[in-house]
Amino acid sequence: MDTAKKIADRALEFGADEAEVFIIESHCRGFTIEKNSVSSISGGVDRGIGIRILKDKKLGFAYCTEEKDNEEAIKRALSLSKLGKESEFTFPEPKDIKKIHNLFDQRIVEYPTKEALEGAVNLVKSGLEVDKDVIVTRGGLSYGYESFVVVNSKGLAVEDKGTEIHAGVSMVLKKDGISTGFEDYSSRILEIDFCDLGKKCAELTVKGQNAKKIEDKKMTVVLTPHAFANLLEFITAPALLGEAAHKNESVYSGKTGEQVASEKLTAIDDGSFAGGLNSAIVDDEGVPSKRTVLIDKGILQGFLYSQGSAIEFDKDTTANAMRAERFASARNYKSPPVVKARNIIVEGECEKVDALISEVDEGVLVYEVLGAHTSNPASGDFSVESPILFKIERGEIVHPIKSAMLSGNFPECLKDVRGIGDDHKLVSGGLTPVSFSIPTVSLGGMRVTG
Amino acid sequence: MEQAILEEGIKSGATYCDVRIGNIKGTSIEVKDGDLKKSSSGEEMGAGIRVLYKGVWGFFSTNEVSKESLKKALYDALEMAKSGSRVAKERVELSEVKVIQNKVVWKPKNNPHDVPIADKYKILAEMDRTIHKIEGIHTVTTSYSDSTIGTHFISSEGADIYTEITRIVTQVNLVAREGAKVVGYRGRIGGTCGFELFDMHDPVEKGVKLGESAVRVLKAKRSPSGRYPVVADHDLTGVFVHEALGHTTEADLVTSGDSILEGQIGNKIAQDNITIVDDSTIEHAFGSFPYDDEGTKGERKILIKDGVLKGYILNRETAHKLGMRSNGGARAESYASRPLVRMSNTFIEKGDYSFEEILKDIEYGIYAKGTRGGQVDTAKGSFQFSAQEAFLIEKGEVTTPLKDVSLSGKTLQTLMNIDAVGKDLALGDPGFCGKGQLVPVGDGGPHIRIKEAVVG
Numbered sequence: 001m002d003t004a005k006k007i008a009d010r011a012l013e014f015g016a017d018e019a020e021v022f023i024i025e026s027h028c029r030g031f032t033i034e035k036n037s038v039s040s041i042s043g044g045v046d047r048g049i050g051i052r053i054l055k056d057k058k059l060g061f062a063y064c065t066e067e068k069d070n071e072e073a074i075k076r077a078l079s080l081s082k083l084g085k086e087s088e089f090t091f092p093e094p095k096d097i098k099k100i101h102n103l104f105d106q107r108i109v110e111y112p113t114k115e116a117l118e119g120a121v122n123l124v125k126s127g128l129e130v131d132k133d134v135i136v137t138r139g140g141l142s143y144g145y146e147s148f149v150v151v152n153s154k155g156l157a158v159e160d161k162g163t164e165i166h167a168g169v170s171m172v173l174k175k176d177g178i179s180t181g182f183e184d185y186s187s188r189i190l191e192i193d194f195c196d197l198g199k200k201c202a203e204l205t206v207k208g209q210n211a212k213k214i215e216d217k218k219m220t221v222v223l224t225p226h227a228f229a230n231l232l233e234f235i236t237a238p239a240l241l242g243e244a245a246h247k248n249e250s251v252y253s254g255k256t257g258e259q260v261a262s263e264k265l266t267a268i269d270d271g272s273f274a275g276g277l278n279s280a281i282v283d284d285e286g287v288p289s290k291r292t293v294l295i296d297k298g299i300l301q302g303f304l305y306s307q308g309s310a311i312e313f314d315k316d317t318t319a320n321a322m323r324a325e326r327f328a329s330a331r332n333y334k335s336p337p338v339v340k341a342r343n344i345i346v347e348g349e350c351e352k353v354d355a356l357i358s359e360v361d362e363g364v365l366v367y368e369v370l371g372a373h374t375s376n377p378a379s380g381d382f383s384v385e386s387p388i389l390f391k392i393e394r395g396e397i398v399h400p401i402k403s404a405m406l407s408g409n410f411p412e413c414l415k416d417v418r419g420i421g422d423d424h425k426l427v428s429g430g431l432t433p434v435s436f437s438i439p440t441v442s443l444g445g446m447r448v449t450g
Numbered sequence: 451m452e453q454a455i456l457e458e459g460i461k462s463g464a465t466y467c468d469v470r471i472g473n474i475k476g477t478s479i480e481v482k483d484g485d486l487k488k489s490s491s492g493e494e495m496g497a498g499i500r501v502l503y504k505g506v507w508g509f510f511s512t513n514e515v516s517k518e519s520l521k522k523a524l525y526d527a528l529e530m531a532k533s534g535s536r537v538a539k540e541r542v543e544l545s546e547v548k549v550i551q552n553k554v555v556w557k558p559k560n561n562p563h564d565v566p567i568a569d570k571y572k573i574l575a576e577m578d579r580t581i582h583k584i585e586g587i588h589t590v591t592t593s594y595s596d597s598t599i600g601t602h603f604i605s606s607e608g609a610d611i612y613t614e615i616t617r618i619v620t621q622v623n624l625v626a627r628e629g630a631k632v633v634g635y636r637g638r639i640g641g642t643c644g645f646e647l648f649d650m651h652d653p654v655e656k657g658v659k660l661g662e663s664a665v666r667v668l669k670a671k672r673s674p675s676g677r678y679p680v681v682a683d684h685d686l687t688g689v690f691v692h693e694a695l696g697h698t699t700e701a702d703l704v705t706s707g708d709s710i711l712e713g714q715i716g717n718k719i720a721q722d723n724i725t726i727v728d729d730s731t732i733e734h735a736f737g738s739f740p741y742d743d744e745g746t747k748g749e750r751k752i753l754i755k756d757g758v759l760k761g762y763i764l765n766r767e768t769a770h771k772l773g774m775r776s777n778g779g780a781r782a783e784s785y786a787s788r789p790l791v792r793m794s795n796t797f798i799e800k801g802d803y804s805f806e807e808i809l810k811d812i813e814y815g816i817y818a819k820g821t822r823g824g825q826v827d828t829a830k831g832s833f834q835f836s837a838q839e840a841f842l843i844e845k846g847e848v849t850t851p852l853k854d855v856s857l858s859g860k861t862l863q864t865l866m867n868i869d870a871v872g873k874d875l876a877l878g879d880p881g882f883c884g885k886g887q888l889v890p891v892g893d894g895g896p897h898i899r900i901k902e903a904v905v906g
Contacts, residue, residue, distance in 0.1 A: 374825075
């Protein structure tokens with residue numbers, strides 16, 4: 001905190017009108033499993049400083065890894081600011097901050113490598129117990145802690161810390177054809193059941209054996225949380241950013257107050273969600289995290305803003321500033337803040353997943369989709385391949401399907417929600433920093449091509 | 451200093467250690483509709499140490515590059531490998547490589563760090579202005595980023611290699627809009643070179659092409675869905691080769707049972723007209739590098755020759771498992787990550803068809819162009835990739851414009867279905883490949899004809 005304050009003061013001495021300093025330090029550990037065996041263990045410390053300055057109403061940003069280079073970085077930020085556009089931007093004022101539960105677990109900080117490795121062994125073992133011919137092709141665990149500081153010349157000075165643990169595993173079974181399976185788990189606290197993870201993954205892999213072809217047809221598609229998150233990440237989340245909305249780039253532009261989705265669907269962004277993968281007491285500009293209802297029973301309520309986009313479009317910030325690259329899932333000191341969804345939560349009248357399936361006359365149950373990132377973000381048109389899916393007939397799962405292409409317009413699909421499950425799961429984004437707490441969903445309006 | 455630290459690793463029981471010390475300098479700017487939206491500049495330092503202990507890897511990275519900190523990283527890596535070695539069932543060994551001491555600086559003709567930031571901005575501003583003149587273009591976002599990466603690689607076997615390479619990439623994201631219809635479109639130019647990139651590729655010309663395509667897609671009809679003959683352009687051929695074939699030749703996937711190409715060397719998996727290469731030595735190409743992140747020289751790797759699978763992309767570990775030699779396929783995103791088996795510039799070699807000859811026999815099909823990327827399940831060999839623009843082919847002629855389409859299928863089936871390969875070889879737009887870590891890659895090929903693919 002003192003270092004950050006010192007650098008902010010230095011920036012003012014060097015001629016900045018306002019200054020902001022962000023310091024982040026992360027410590028991580030992890031291991032990988034290849035072909036049923038632990039193959040490598042890794043760890044690292046990453047620390048850096050991001051400096052944003054305002055000079056003559058223009059913003060500039062620079063970063064460095066070593067504290068001694070901060071003067072050089074300040075100079076670079078000042079020089080970059082000359083190119084900027086004059087705006088009414090000003091850094092956020094300090095505000096009262098509320099505590100959020102389940103974001104830090106000392107047990108993760110102290111998690112012994114030995115114990116984590118035992119978990120890996122158990123994961124593989126429980127998978128092979130389901131079927132000895134299953135191969136754990138790839139798997140791994142990563143865990144660690146992160147602390148960050150935001151200080152600005154308006155007197156804002158906040159620090160927070162958090163822990164996180166992620167595990168993922170993929171398996172393959174080559175018997176009656178090739179089937180694959182995967183399972184993942186993410187949490188802010190140390191509550192992980194390695195055996196359950198291995199068992200579930202193996203069961204899904206085995207269930208995929210003896211797959212059949214499917215004929216081309218429009219039918220109901222039931223997406224598990226992972227598959228649902230993939231489409232939300234690349235289509236819905238970017239369409240709900242304030243800037244896209246105001247610049248008329250989003251399918252939701254100008255539709256506030258209108259029915260844009262099924263009344264069964266409520267979507268919220270909440271950076272203050274207890275235990276949320278992207279939760280922290282403040283966003284990356286130091287603004288207290290909050291809950292923003294985006295779609296309430298299908299009616300569009302609003303969009304997401306950072307300090308900058310809120311000032312530009314005359315709104316209030318929703319605390320959605322994140323320092324992350326377009327195609328990177330982690331926060332870092334190298335990126336100036338951009339607007340991103342934090343934890344997208346889907347709510348509604350939830351029912352048991354079995355009940356969702358029993359209501360489907362003809363459809364598919366989809367565990368994984370490939371290529372959601374190739375969707376057209378502006379129109380919401382998508383076309384993805386699913387390598388892990390099952391046919392549903394008259395309310396029953398009848399057999400696995402070899403693979404199929406699913407296509408349609410996702411915003412239109414969300415207008416045809418058949419039902420929402422009660423199996424909420426924390427899912428982290430595939431290629432962007434957004435996270436989710438979402439259930440299985442049953443949707444209409446998709447074409448299935450075999 | 452580094453050599454002494456690695457020696458300590460060996461004395462403590464490691465059979466091999468290496469260290470990569472990185473220095474990354476870069477600038478990036480983003481312009482939206484004429485205004486500078488984002489600008490950033492900085493320098494990053496750090497090191498990653500890798501040790502092999504009883505056949506298990508330990509890796510630790512830090513961005514404090516002092517002697518004490520490197521030493522601590524070594525012991526952390528060693529400690530981790532030791533705990534791993536107690537539970538590992540398989541043991542890693544490394545194939546022999548030539549131990550190299552060298553310094554290679556790919557010096558850009560026009561170093562971007564000497565180019566005033568205002569000139570970088572000017573390129574984006576001019577693209578922005580010109581693209582906006584196209585009717586139907588709603589918003590234009592352009593970005594520029596340059597980076598110079600210095601890497602010092604030292605191994606306990608005596609390798610000592612310093613490399614320095616510069617890359618530039620410029621990206622355009624467009625939104626075209628007409629009433630309620632909205633379409634997104636994007637493209638890139640880039641290379642492993644300096645500011646001379648813009649003499650080789652005219653950014654404004656590229657931007658205008660993208661803009662015109664975006665507007666055409668906006669007005670286009672939906673593509674029919676089902677099974678059709680498909681003609682793919684350079685970009686789309688590139689993403690097919692990268693996603694569908696390239697990933698399945700990555701030897702770490704092959705050795706862990708995660709690839710359909712396991713045990714297929716010497717087998718005919720494509721038509722006679724197909725030769726596929728991964729080449730990290732192409733001058734200026736986005737995925738090129740002089741040495742990989744294990745100190746092995748980058749090379750041209752023939753993956754498929756005349757339809758027969760000839761090889762995989764290998765690092766030292768997988769080369770040993772398969773009884774082969776490393777062909778320089780180990781790449782890490784930066785000093786902070788462990789090297790994995792990765793592609794560089796992957797493409798289909800040219801054939802002998804002209805574009806007209808490729809189209810000639812198609813009664814009814816799809817001509818698909820440009821791409822937004824794709825994804826693959828390497829174990830099952832199923833892939834998806836998307837084109838940004840498409841046209842109908844009727845009676846051998848390119849006719850009605852269509853909206854963006856996706857293609858999916860099975861790698862092996864599709865390879866066998868490529869029945870015509872053009873003579874117009876070119877690399878497509880530069881890309882970034884994600885496999886837990888992001889690395890710059892190139893991909894491409896000539897126009898190809900796929901007899902039948904699932905289009906949706």
